[in-house]
Amino acid sequence: MRNRTTSRRWFGAALSVTAAAVVALSPATAVAAPSTAADAARLVAETGQQLTGLDEQIHQARITVAAQQQAAAAAALLAAQAQAVLDGYSPQLRAIAQTAATSQSRMAAFLTSDSAADVVQQMTTLDLIAAHTEGLLAEISVAQRAADQARADADAAAAQAAAALAELDRQQAEVQSRVSAYEADFARLSAAEQAVVTATLAGPALPPPPTASVVAGAPSAAAGGIVQAALAQVGKPYVWGSSGPSGFDCSGLTSFAYSAAGVQLPHSSRAQSQLGAPVSRAELQPGDIVYFYSPVSHVGIYIGDGKMVHARTYGQPVAVTSVDQRGYAGARRVL
Known part of the structure; x- marks a missing residue:
């Protein structure tokens, strides 16, 4: 110090x-x-x-x-x-x-x-x-x-x-x-x-779980593809306003991952938080979008076992963390 x-x-x-x-x-x-x-x-x-x-x-x-x-x-x-x-x-x-x-x-x-x-x-x-x-x-x-x-x-x-x-x-x-x-x-x-x-x-980064096991636990092949695409970006830098492939901000990462399933999302965490159907914390499934703060200004992708993958903040690469972060506001199921 x-x-x-x-x-x-x-x-x-x-x-x-x-x-x-x-x-x-x-x-x-x-x-x-x-x-x-x-x-x-x-x-x-x-x-x-x-x-x-x-x-x-x-x-x-x-x-x-x-x-x-x-x-x-x-x-x-x-x-x-x-x-x-x-x-x-x-x-x-x-x-x-x-x-x-x-x-x-x-x-x-x-x-x-x-x-x-x-x-x-x-x-x-x-x-x-x-x-x-x-x-x-x-x-x-x-x-x-x-x-x-x-x-x-x-x-x-x-x-x-x-x-x-x-x-x-x-x-x-x-x-x-x-x-x-x-x-x-x-x-x-x-x-x-x-x-x-x-x-x-x-929040602190957690060791990424084996991709195969996460994909196997997804509710559909499309959701599995989304999770797989997101986990493949772990370690890439946080870049404000970017949707990849070399770096991401939060909604850029979710947009990039969902595009792997043929779903085009708006590059906006607030817009993404209004898509699909609302999902309670207890009903989260891999592939769901989780969002934070009010008004919404951060999103990630739930991967199961209480964890999510997201582009966190400047200076920190894309990582897996607990979904129970400060400012958790809800989740949406787009698929």
Whole structure:
């Protein structure tokens, strides 16, 4: 353990990143300066938890941006379809113009005609043409308004998606900056202090059970494949925002493992915690997703015997731990 003088040299740096994270998440909370190395370790652990929450907010923002981009694409398609309908009236508009020119010639002819029957016939013809033209122009007017509105909707949707993407980029840059500062603070801790942080955030790692026995105890071949895929990642580093294959965050690992069974999960612990059916602690089966905290900001995969595999936290590789971790909030069965 470092002495107090050594520990205090980096307290300012640890405090700065932690205070920044606290301001973003709960502006009213004041952060007291630590006075011991143990307090500093606790402070770094709190920062790690806050960054996990921010990471989840980024995942949620990605889902929102993707939905807005899809909405913009759909609006653009509707605008193109509306314009195509409008363009379809072009031959009829040309016919109207041609008919108008012909009608003018006919009008001049029947006005000088000495036959009353010819006058009546010409008037009837002109009335029919006028009625047809009026109806057609009304249709074209409706099509024009629809095309204009569709273009306006598409432009608005595209602008909203672009603004959301720009905000997402800003948030990601901000979180990455905080992550870098957190990593530097974590590295300043002694090995014992780092162990305190890890235990606080994720609990101690346990020896992985034999994969074959875990797979054999799974309720289905698909669940067995999920567990097998997750256990194969044990030892790989925790990487914020990553879904593998060289490193993972928590929801990235679950997404990666479930993809082995052909199931695509959103890269978001909160979104994953809303999938499938709820499962009680006593009814957990291998392959179930377990989630933590409120709001949800961490997930893992249950492997049986009270254990789970998960991407725990920065500085610690993917590992098997007890499922009974701080903040346990529930489980979902997706398969």
